[in-house]
Amino acid sequence: MLIGVIGSSTASEKAKEIAYSVGREIIKQGYYLICGGLGGVMEAASKGAYDASGGNNEKIIGILPGHAKGDANNYVGISIPTGIGFARNMIIACSSDAVIAVEGGSGTLSEISMAWQYGKPIIVMKGSGGISETLIGKQLDSRRDYKIEGADNPYSALEIIKRQIII
Numbered sequence: 001m002l003i004g005v006i007g008s009s010t011a012s013e014k015a016k017e018i019a020y021s022v023g024r025e026i027i028k029q030g031y032y033l034i035c036g037g038l039g040g041v042m043e044a045a046s047k048g049a050y051d052a053s054g055g056n057n058e059k060i061i062g063i064l065p066g067h068a069k070g071d072a073n074n075y076v077g078i079s080i081p082t083g084i085g086f087a088r089n090m091i092i093a094c095s096s097d098a099v100i101a102v103e104g105g106s107g108t109l110s111e112i113s114m115a116w117q118y119g120k121p122i123i124v125m126k127g128s129g130g131i132s133e134t135l136i137g138k139q140l141d142s143r144r145d146y147k148i149e150g151a152d153n154p155y156s157a158l159e160i161i162k163r164q165i166i167i
Contacts, residue, residue: 001031002061003161004096004120006111007041008103008130015103016044018125018154022100023048025154027059034096036088037062037072037079041102046075063091090114098123098161100151103130112148116140121164123157126150 003026008015023045026033033049035042042062049060057077064071065088069079082088086107093099093114098121101108109131115122124132136150146164151157 001097001161001165002034002095003031003158004092004099004111004115005033005035005041005045006092006099006101006104006108007045007128007132008105008108009036009038009040009042011040011044011103012129015041015128015130018128019044019102020048020051022102022125022154022157023050023060024052025158027052029158031158032059032061034061034063034092036092037064037076039073041104043073043075045102046073050075063088063095086110093120094118096120097165100125100154100157100161101132101135102128104132105130108132113140116144119144121161122148123160124148124150125154125157126152 019041027049061078062072062076064081065085067083072079089111099115101124135148
């Protein structure tokens with residue numbers, strides 16, 4: 001399963017700690033992490049995944065906005081340069097089986113909106129702040145009959161995803 005981790009590129013220290021623990025849990029449970037491949041939440045989640053795998057980055061995928069693979073953070077194992085800027089958010093949302101949001105601003109909001117459009121489970125890490133946390137318990141529109149859920153910890157986030165995807 002591909003779990004998208006989305007959030008602030010200029011993340012707070014608290015958001016980075018949360019993202020790191022999310023990345024660790026994704027790998028511990030045997031899943032792949034997909035993110036925007038750059039800094040902030042993306043780098044912290046990638047580092048958590050990298051550390052949990054013992055330094056193996058083959059399950060860490062970065063969908064990059066630019067043309068250069070070298071733009072990815074040091075923990076990404078599979079760099080996919082798109083050259084399409086912020087439009088790469090659609091690729092992240094579409095490619096993920098579910099997304100976990102940590103903090104975030106307008107870019108994260110666009111990814112959440114796209115994940116909603118594609119019918120993907122969206123989990124927000126409680127206590128991470130940003131735009132994401134304001135959406136817990138909300139239904140973005142009438143296209144879906146569920147609400148965005150919040151999770152207290154990464155394990156709970158993945159349990160919610162498993163329940164929603166029914167694996």
